[in-house]
Structure formats: C-alpha cells, structure tokens
Amino acid sequence: MRPIAFAAPGRFWRGNLHTHSNRSDGALPPGEVCARYAAEGYDFISLTDHFVGPFGYPITPTEEFRTNRFTTIPGAELHSGALANGELWHILAVGLPEDFAPSNSPSFAPVPDQETGPELAARARAAGAFVAIAHPHWSGLTEADARSLEAAHAVEVYNHGCAVECDRGDGLHTLDLLLTEGRRLGVVATDDAHFHVADHFGGWTMVKAEENTPEALLAALKAGAYYASTGPEITDLSLEGEEVEVACSAASVVIVQGRGAGTATRHGASMTRVRVPLGRVSASPWLRVTVIDAAGRRAWTNPIWRD
Incomplete structure (x- = not known):
C-alpha cells in the first residue's frame, strides 16, 4: 500500500503555506515576498497575512506575482476567540475566497460576543479553505484546545519562525495526541516568515x-x-505487511512512529532506500515516518491509517 502522496499522479511542488507581508506585520511588500521565494526555488507560496481588525482583514492579492514557474494560493491567518490561556486563536487558512467575511476581531485580544476559534475554522473550511492548527507550541495550546478545532485538516508540526525566535516551533506532540484519539490529520511545515529576522x-x-x-x-x-x-x-513510501519501505535523499535515521511509545528505527549512513520492520509499532492503528539527514534536518510523512 502506497499513501496518496506517493501513489497520486504528478510531481512534488515545494511551497510555503504560512507567510506575512507588510499588509499585516511583515517587513516586505507582497511582491518582494513572492520574488524572494521564487528566487530560492520555491514553486508556490500562500501569503497568509493576519486577518484581524488592525490590518483591515486582508486576504492579500497575489495573482499579479504568478509566473509560468511560480504560483500563489490566497490565504490568511485567522483570529477569533480565546484559547484556554486567554490568548487569541491563530488558525491557518489556505485557499480562502476573497469575499470571506471578517470575524469580529478588532485587535489581537479576545473580545466578548466574537466567534470562537473552532467556529471560525469551520466557516473557513466550509468556504473551501485548507485549515491547519498553527504553531501549537508557540500558542500554548492545551490538548482540549487542539481537540476543539474539529475543522482542521492538518497540524503545523514545524514553524520555522517560532523555532528561530523562541524555540517553540514544534507541533508533533499535539499531532500525536490527536492521532491517538482517532483524528485523521496531516502534517505541514512552514516558515511563518515576517522577514524581520532570519525566519524564512x-x-x-x-x-x-x-x-x-x-x-x-x-x-x-x-x-x-x-x-x-x-x-x-x-520520493516514495510503501507499507507491505509488517514492513515500511522508504525511498529518500541521503538519510542517517529513518523512524516509524505510532501510538504511545511505539517506534521502529533504522540508523545508517547516506541511506536512500530503507526497509523498516514494524516490530513493536505493529499494533498501532496509525503510523507516520520521520527521515533525518546527517545535518539533523527532518522530513515527516502524513500519518498512514492501517484500516
């Protein structure tokens, strides 16, 4: 069995799904943000400025910056309602229509009688957006917070800006808790770039x-x-019986994770095709794979549900 990411026709396109311009709190105008990502070899970005009152609820237009090799997806970072810690929700919404109605979010603080975060996320998904739980570590999400966002397609498992600025860029713990409860969520890694520091x-x-x-x-x-x-x-992944086979760029570690403490791991040097017997992770209803290179950089697959 090959997951859809590897079985589907087409090729892989490299993109950043979380980026800001000076239409909200970023340092650069939208055209310059797009130009820099295109120059770095990215195939696409979503410019996700903060959809909040102080910035006029922008869904930043980027169509004019598309070329025959670089494209953009409209989006925004949505805000409304309070987390358990009293701070405002941050929700990533990629593919929002330009007429998406603003929430009542006059500032970066919750106010009475505004939509909850889960209500806003559900409305974004219904409008056609791909919705992700943004930077759960940075936001201080509780398990109950994360569980409540039922409209999410994915969890931001790595946020480069949060990692660079305050060492809170991780979302894997949140992901695994939700997977263990049966939530079928994907994994995205993003920059959350603002270009004030090296967050891109x-x-x-x-x-x-x-x-x-x-x-x-x-x-x-x-x-x-x-x-x-x-x-x-x-480049490829398959699950056959009690073994996962992974094809990848040169790796030093390949890990299959599952429910609880279950893992199966292969270590080596410059590995490009690896077979990992499931062993103690074989009883898990879901599996996900992490590939680590010699520099410590990582890649993560979406969870594979064994049913």
Whole structure:
C-alpha cells in the first residue's frame, strides 16, 4: 500500500503555506515576498497575512506575482476567540475566497460576543479553505484546545519562525495526541516568515499534483497528497505487511512512529532506500515516518491509517 502522496499522479511542488507581508506585520511588500521565494526555488507560496481588525482583514492579492514557474494560493491567518490561556486563536487558512467575511476581531485580544476559534475554522473550511492548527507550541495550546478545532485538516508540526525566535516551533506532540484519539490529520511545515529576522526558507510542504496551479495544489492538500520537510526529500513510501519501505535523499535515521511509545528505527549512513520492520509499532492503528539527514534536518510523512 502506497499513501496518496506517493501513489497520486504528478510531481512534488515545494511551497510555503504560512507567510506575512507588510499588509499585516511583515517587513516586505507582497511582491518582494513572492520574488524572494521564487528566487530560492520555491514553486508556490500562500501569503497568509493576519486577518484581524488592525490590518483591515486582508486576504492579500497575489495573482499579479504568478509566473509560468511560480504560483500563489490566497490565504490568511485567522483570529477569533480565546484559547484556554486567554490568548487569541491563530488558525491557518489556505485557499480562502476573497469575499470571506471578517470575524469580529478588532485587535489581537479576545473580545466578548466574537466567534470562537473552532467556529471560525469551520466557516473557513466550509468556504473551501485548507485549515491547519498553527504553531501549537508557540500558542500554548492545551490538548482540549487542539481537540476543539474539529475543522482542521492538518497540524503545523514545524514553524520555522517560532523555532528561530523562541524555540517553540514544534507541533508533533499535539499531532500525536490527536492521532491517538482517532483524528485523521496531516502534517505541514512552514516558515511563518515576517522577514524581520532570519525566519524564512527553513520549513516547507511538498505537495503532489499534476500542475503547479492554485486549484491543483489546493485539491492535493485537501486530499492529503503532501509531506513536510526542513531538508530531506521523500520520493516514495510503501507499507507491505509488517514492513515500511522508504525511498529518500541521503538519510542517517529513518523512524516509524505510532501510538504511545511505539517506534521502529533504522540508523545508517547516506541511506536512500530503507526497509523498516514494524516490530513493536505493529499494533498501532496509525503510523507516520520521520527521515533525518546527517545535518539533523527532518522530513515527516502524513500519518498512514492501517484500516
């Protein structure tokens, strides 16, 4: 069995799904943000400015910056309602329509009588967006917070900006808790780039599609045809019986994770095709694979559900 990211037709396109411009709190105008990502070899980005009152609830237009090799997907970072810690929700929404109605979010603080985060996320998904739980470690999400966002397609398992600025870029613990409860969620890695510091070009999502168009990329994201990375490439993956086979760029560690403490691991040097017997992880209803290179950079597959 090959997961959809590797079985689907097409090729992988490298993109950043979480980026800001000076339409909200970023340092650079939208055209310069797009130009820099294109110059770094990215195939696409989603410019996700903060959809909040102080910035006029922008869904930043980027169509004019598309070329025959670089495209953009409209999006925003949505805010409304209080987390358990009293702070405002941050929700990533890629593929929002330009007429998406603003929430009542006049500032970066919760106010009475506004939508909850889960209500706003559900409305974004219903409008056609791919929705992700943004930087759960940075936000201080509780397990109950994360559980409540039922509209999410994915968890931001790596946020480069949060990692660079405050060492809170991880979301894997949140992901694994939700997977263990039966939530079928994907994994995205992003920059959350603002360009005030070196918060760019550190985490990306590889999306499998036949065309590098906003429509094809968004459909592939919703279908789960992608994986997340900070460096390594994963070119193929299959699950046959009690063994996972992974094809990848040169790796020093390949790990299969599952429910609880269950893992199966292979260590080596410059490994590019690896067979990992499931062993103690064989009883898990879900599996996910991590590939680590000699520099410590990682790539993560979407979970594989064994049913």
